[in-house]
Amino acid sequence: MAGWTNAVAAFDKAFAAAIASSNVTALSEFKARFWMQLINNPGDIASIATTSLATTVQYGPQYNYLFKPTSNSAIISNSTINANSATFGLTFLDAICNGIFLPAFTSPNATNTQLLEALQDLTTAYLTSVGAESANDGSIASLNTVNITDRTLSNNWFLWDWQFCNEFGYFQVSQNLSDSTQIHTYTNWTVYSQFITVDYYSWLCETQGLSTNGLPNVTYTLKSYNGLNITTPRIMWVNGDLDPWHWLSNYNTAPNPTTQALILYKNATHCNDIWVYPNL
Known part of the structure; x- marks a missing residue:
């Protein structure tokens, strides 16, 4: 490195x-x-x-x-x-x-x-x-x-x-x-x-013509999908602790702990590192 x-x-x-x-x-x-x-x-x-x-x-x-x-x-x-x-x-x-x-x-x-x-x-x-x-x-x-x-x-x-x-x-x-x-x-x-x-x-x-100003679209996205505060049941938040994107996810506390699960893989990055087992 x-x-x-x-x-x-x-x-x-x-x-x-x-x-x-x-x-x-x-x-x-x-x-x-x-x-x-x-x-x-x-x-x-x-x-x-x-x-x-x-x-x-x-x-x-x-x-x-x-x-x-x-x-x-x-x-x-x-x-x-x-x-x-x-x-x-x-x-x-x-x-x-x-x-x-x-x-x-x-x-x-x-x-x-x-x-x-x-x-x-x-x-x-x-x-x-x-x-x-x-x-x-x-x-x-x-x-x-x-x-x-x-x-x-x-x-x-x-x-x-x-x-x-x-x-x-x-x-x-x-x-x-x-x-x-x-x-x-x-x-x-x-x-x-x-x-x-x-x-x-x-x-x-x-x-690329996808955004003339990022912030309003972020606001729209959060309003439409409720950002990270999704309380829908049966959601699994899966992240790798070395993945720079895990900070953008719920990696520490789930919005609905009783019906959602958190998995934070140690020494893992993204994609292939964080695929979960089918039975989960």
Whole structure:
């Protein structure tokens, strides 16, 4: 984890310096290192580059592949990741933490330059895995945040994005390092980039056309569904104590203790970690 947060710190500082320089060439060259010349918003760039580890840990590291098993080795050859992973597959967690594919993340002696290069290699490997062939591949532009035009029920991403924009709390942002009340950092930095802020989150929701102002929609949601004060019987509140979303749930006291149950899994994150047994 120290290697990862140090890499994120190196990314943030280099990215901020490129932006602050007002040097168009310097900023373009930095974005090109990560194959993101076609991505416009700094928050989108930072999200693509720095959310992979935290998202992997939260959603099930054994299932989140950077390259799936039996994938075409030719696809992987465009990245610096070892092409031998084509047969056996390569999870995000292994790519970052096994010390073989991207050793800078686990080396206590890695320099900022080496960490930034490792993060660069991970990012370009990811873009390769989703079909990009080079830094100039036009398909990468599809990763820009844009207005969501397909609002049918069959578009799962629309439904998910509508939820996190209107319930305001499901989208994870990075804590502000200048806020002395925020103490949960590792090696004095955050797991997500400092460019992933509440302001970026608000911009994302507005750009997608899902929220012109988050607060009224939050009020509507709470009024319609009664927030966390649901007293309906036979509800089970299931959370993982390491899941950052458990703070948004009833994890300590149920609204209706006589007819509702609480389960807080120790050392658990999200999704696969908190599936309950069918007989419950």
